[in-house]
Amino acid sequence: TTQYNYILTSRPEPSVVLITLNRPKALNALSSPLFQELNQALEEADKDDTVGAMVLTGSEKAFAAGADIKEMKDKQFADVYKNKFLEDWAKITQLRKPIIAAVSGYALGGGCELALMCDIILASPTAKFGQPEINLGVIPGGGGSQRLALTVGKSRAMEMVLTGRTVSAQEAEKWGMVSRVVGEGEGEVVREAVAVAKEIASKSQIAVQAGKEVVNAAYELTLAEGLRFERRIFHGLFATNDQKEGMAAFAEKRKANFTHS
Numbered sequence: 088t089t090q091y092n093y094i095l096t097s098r099p100e101p102s103v104v105l106i107t108l109n110r111p112k113a114l115n116a117l118s119s120p121l122f123q124e125l126n127q128a129l130e131e132a133d134k135d136d137t138v139g140a141m142v143l144t145g146s147e148k149a150f151a152a153g154a155d156i157k158e159m160k161d162k163q164f165a166d167v168y169k170n171k172f173l174e175d176w177a178k179i180t181q182l183r184k185p186i187i188a189a190v191s192g193y194a195l196g197g198g199c200e201l202a203l204m205c206d207i208i209l210a211s212p213t214a215k216f217g218q219p220e221i222n223l224g225v226i227p228g229g230g231g232s233q234r235l236a237l238t239v240g241k242s243r244a245m246e247m248v249l250t251g252r253t254v255s256a257q258e259a260e261k262w263g264m265v266s267r268v269v270g271e272g273e274g275e276v277v278r279e280a281v282a283v284a285k286e287i288a289s290k291s292q293i294a295v296q297a298g299k300e301v302v303n304a305a306y307e308l309t310l311a312e313g314l315r316f317e318r319r320i321f322h323g324l325f326a327t328n329d330q331k332e333g334m335a336a337f338a339e340k341r342k343a344n345f346t347h348s
């Protein structure tokens with residue numbers, strides 16, 4: 088397996104890859120080298136047929152405290168524009184397989200945006216979400232403004248982006264930013280995220296990929312287009328062995344044995 092400097096990768100379950108951001112001295116600030124490693128690890132997992140879902144986490148203190156401010160501070164417009172600074176962050180949103188963010192501690196700036204790029208967010212009671220870029224004289228650049236507005240609505244997104252206020256796990260749950268807050272205890276949120284990933288990985292990978300694709304379409308298409316897209320993908324699944332197997336297993340009162348074909 089590949090050796091990384093800023094992340095750790097493991098297989099807590101045969102079907103699940105766990106990626107842990109590991110730059111503790113900088114609270115997992117998302118430097119360019121860290122992000123290259125993260126993209127590489129995620130792309131490898133996405134291509135691996137034995138993997139059904141990925142979990143992304145940080146430390147107890149910080150999921151990630153944002154893009155690396157020390158790396159950014161002296162950059163000029165010409166550098167960031169010409170070199171498309173941080174644009175490869177968006178690669179995460181192109182992956183086929185689900186990614187679950189397990190968030191403890193700070194998820195700030197790019198860290199909050201990174202969590203929002205994942206498909207499901209589980210939070211520990213210690214999680215704190217925020218977009219403090221306004222305090223640095225800038226604004227979110229990794230999709231925070233758009234994804235927050237779509238997720239929590241205009242007034243809350245404006246408050247977060249314009250004041251930089253940090254939102255607690257409980258508030259994030261109430262606002263629909265995270266699917267749920269798990270119990271206290273060290274490592275609890277990661278265990279729960281791995282359990283969700285394992286559950287997803289037990290399904291037909293084709294159906295899971297299709298499910299992710301159609302839910303994401305809801306953020307880009309009109310309702311009429313989205314409904315048509317969903318119906319077409321649904322129809323298409325009747326061409327798969329997994330549809331035949333899943334429905335036969337139900338009728339025969341047995342567990343389905345999906346072959347991802």
Ligand code: CO8
Pocket residue numbers: 112113114116117152153154155156157172173174176193195196197198200219220223226227228229230
């Ligand atoms: N970048 C670089 N270093 C950081 C960052 C960061 N974002 N966050 C923390 N660190 C470093 C600190 O500098 C410190 O290093 P050192 O020990 O060498 O001084 C170390 O981590 C520990 O941090 P603190 O001593 O500050 O720890 P505290 O517990 O006192 O405070 C906080 C924790 C509140 C999280 C504090 O560290 C903080 O405010 N960090 C910055 C948060 C922030 O502003 N984040 C937004 C960054 S901008 C951004 O993310 C833009 C994203 C654009 C994406 C574009 C994609 C296309």
